[in-house]
Amino acid sequence: MELQPGQVNWGSINPQPLPGAVRLWMWSVFAGGGDFICTYRYRQPLYGTEQYHYGIVGTDGVTVTPGGREYETFIKEIRELRKHYSPRETKPVDYLARRTAILFNHENSWSIERQKQNRTWDTFAHVEKYYRTLKSFGAPVDFISEAKQLSDYPVVIVPAYQLADPALVSQWTEYVKNGGNLILTCRTAHKDRYGRLPEIPFGEMLTPLTGNRMDFFDLLLPENPGKVMMNSQAYSWNTWGEVLIPASDAQVWATYADEYYAGKPAVTFRKLGKGTVTYVGVDTHDGALEKDLLKQLYAQLQIPVMDLPYGVTLEYRNGLGIVLNYSDRPYTFALPQGAKALVGSTEIPTAGVLVFSFKK
Known part of the structure; x- marks a missing residue:
């Protein structure tokens, strides 16, 4: 709800998000099982208390902001994944075991x-x-x-x-x-x-x-x-x-x-x-x-676990694996046997994403 498309106005200090962060947040919503993203706001306001809150488009109403371009990237990527999407919630056995x-x-x-x-x-x-x-x-x-x-x-x-x-x-x-x-x-x-x-x-x-x-x-x-x-x-x-x-x-x-x-x-x-x-x-x-x-x-308990660094998470949904890198350094992810990278690569930069299909 109200995913921010860039810099905000409500904090005591309001830095710019790292390039790629807005896209990373959207992939996090999808990885967590979400099917809908609401953003605040579409256009940066011209007056009022939230004038300094970014929008998907800027103050002229037409120029796409950096966060707005990341929305465009995510939309293209998620549309391309439809051909690999499984309507059944297929997840690996070792993932469900933990x-x-x-x-x-x-x-x-x-x-x-x-x-x-x-x-x-x-x-x-x-x-x-x-x-x-x-x-x-x-x-x-x-x-x-x-x-x-x-x-x-x-x-x-x-x-x-x-x-x-x-x-x-x-x-x-x-x-x-x-x-x-x-x-x-x-x-x-x-x-x-x-x-x-x-x-x-x-x-x-x-x-x-x-x-x-x-x-x-x-x-x-x-x-x-x-x-x-x-x-x-x-x-x-x-x-x-x-x-x-x-x-x-x-x-x-x-x-x-x-x-x-x-x-x-x-x-x-x-x-x-x-x-x-x-x-x-x-x-x-x-x-x-x-x-x-x-x-x-x-x-x-003989439950198999991974050893991901702090800030790197792995989720599965609908026949897809999603690796999110919130850490401050690149991370190399070893794809499961038979898996294929669909978005990104196994060398995941900070604020980067890897989406892969896996062998059912």
Whole structure:
């Protein structure tokens, strides 16, 4: 909705988009499953508060702007793809195998942001650490609500889902017992739906599912962070860390490396029924721990993943693969066997796009 065709007027600083960015945004809409693009605006206005907002055509009403020329390019490319378009949603098996959902609602975000407890906490940044790792895996990711069937996804991530109740925890438990793989992160199920602390030991609404009890949580100064260890690798944290008391049938995947609780568990993994539940009780600075533990989990689940650099994404729809390069450097993409480049080439520049057909 309201895709910008170039420079805008509403930011505190309004730079020019990189050449190719407008076309990249349009391909992103298509790659994400969109079938319609609305732009604001067609012609740059001559008066009013948005005089400095670009249009597809400029102030004379006829001269096509740089962004408008990228619209022309995209229109020609998408028209040419019609001969390769499959009306069936054909996608590779290994791509669908890593399909992952992130459970999210804004009430949780609002609740936490009102009581951050640490000025460095950022709910959206916490979620984004998991999302960007999934995109580096080449995984299709859906942000879902509680109304969605979890069984549609082999893996579900529930990040900082503070407001919960026993009925919701039971749904998560059934998902795991029936073969699902659930990842819960810190600050999940600490409060009830009304934002109250339940009259149970703090953080133990999840105990029937994770097996964990929470000893306490800690918050550190950003200039004096702590360390958490996993597989002999150290990761820095300060924003939120829960010290866990795991169940006897749980595996400890990461522990705190310093402070007076050095050696205590920070991340646990538990098999339950036909599935698994992973609890990540710490939020790290750069998301490196989150990425490494997701790698470990997907490898254990025998789910094949890619290793795309940050800013490069891969999507499939209607018999086409689309690679988008939002990074600041060129990227060389290895085409799958039997695939053919249709738009762009395997050497994808910054703000570049590669569209390919693949062997069904």
